Amino acid sequence: MSEMVLEAVYKEFFPFWEKISARDRDVICQNSHCVTYPKGKNIHDGSECSGVILVRSGSLRLYLMSDEGKDITLYRLHKGDMCMLSASCVIKAITFDVFIDAEEDSTCCVIGGPAFAAVSERNPEVRIFALETAVNRFSDVMWVMQQILFMSMDKRLAIFLYDESVRTGSDMIALTHGQIARYMGSAREVVSRMLKYFASEGIVEVSRGGVTILDREGLRRLTL
């Protein structure tokens, strides 16, 4: 991608873009690369500072993973979203490791961590932007945590299916029970059992390809 196109992208997504010097804008552009990750690709495994990631298309999934390979979704990033948790060298206070996968073919611009850190050292507004982006995600993660810890499984599954159908604009959720369980940080057996219950209530229909919502209003009531 040419530097002019990159400038236009950053101008759109970074509120600080016009407030920093032409030299600093240059530092960011020259330390950027844009790349398309194929669906399923692991982009970041927490072991190093992968840089600041800006999603231009597609979607990324951030998750935690245990030593035994159990994973739990924290949140997803879509077009225009920015990831600071992949840049632990920019925000020193972030001492935990997350994993990031491309959930679909996803085009991203990645800014090298040290370059972004240097610019943020010189420009308080960049530092504030980076920290605010991180704190916003703090709120998302707390929401997930409360769901997992406190909420009953039927409600959680209903919310997941409802949100997913809103997000994709379709009543058909093309995910296996195992995939749904993984997104929810639950077990496949638990999800299958609950889907069977939803199906018996006429709320969804379960097929080989996924889950189809039959009674949208009924599902919505379960989310309340």
Added chain:
Amino acid sequence: MSEMVLEAVYKEFFPFWEKISARDRDVICQNSHCVTYPKGKNIHDGSECSGVILVRSGSLRLYLMSDEGKDITLYRLHKGDMCMLSASCVIKAITFDVFIDAEEDSTCCVIGGPAFAAVSERNPEVRIFALETAVNRFSDVMWVMQQILFMSMDKRLAIFLYDESVRTGSDMIALTHGQIARYMGSAREVVSRMLKYFASEGIVEVSRGGVTILDREGLRRLTL
């Protein structure tokens, strides 16, 4: 507390103190009050902006609470620690509610949220300090989340007992099983069962007053 004493306290704990104007220092001091909360007192229940809390002595416990009253400890604040999560009017990105209780008699200085927000609007270094304080806690919370989601109960309990004995400088943990369970976000029955197992291994002794560590090295091995 006189304004001069307050100035000295803030000078010690706020890295930005000397960088902001005398007028802004005044705004903070004039909107502060220092108070001693008795042990067990609920200080913040998430419903409003209680302000920025600086702990001068004692300790505070931050936790999440479900509608059904189930609670889970996020972290504790000790002398010199600062709480930004109680000041949602300062950091707008924080949209979740936490509860805060005094765990012992605790003396705190509380700065009114709107006053601190006004000063942070005018001073990027104050804003950065507030955000960094919040992001630091993000890392703590992720740690708790990983423990709860991924770690086996024996390891979690061993870590809790070990940390607690280091913190208090004593081999005697003066907490009931119910209290330990609450700190760990677990059930009393689970903690009691596991303590019984630890006792059968000669690692701890369980008495009416709490838990005494007998085999420090054995306990430490369980934390690995």
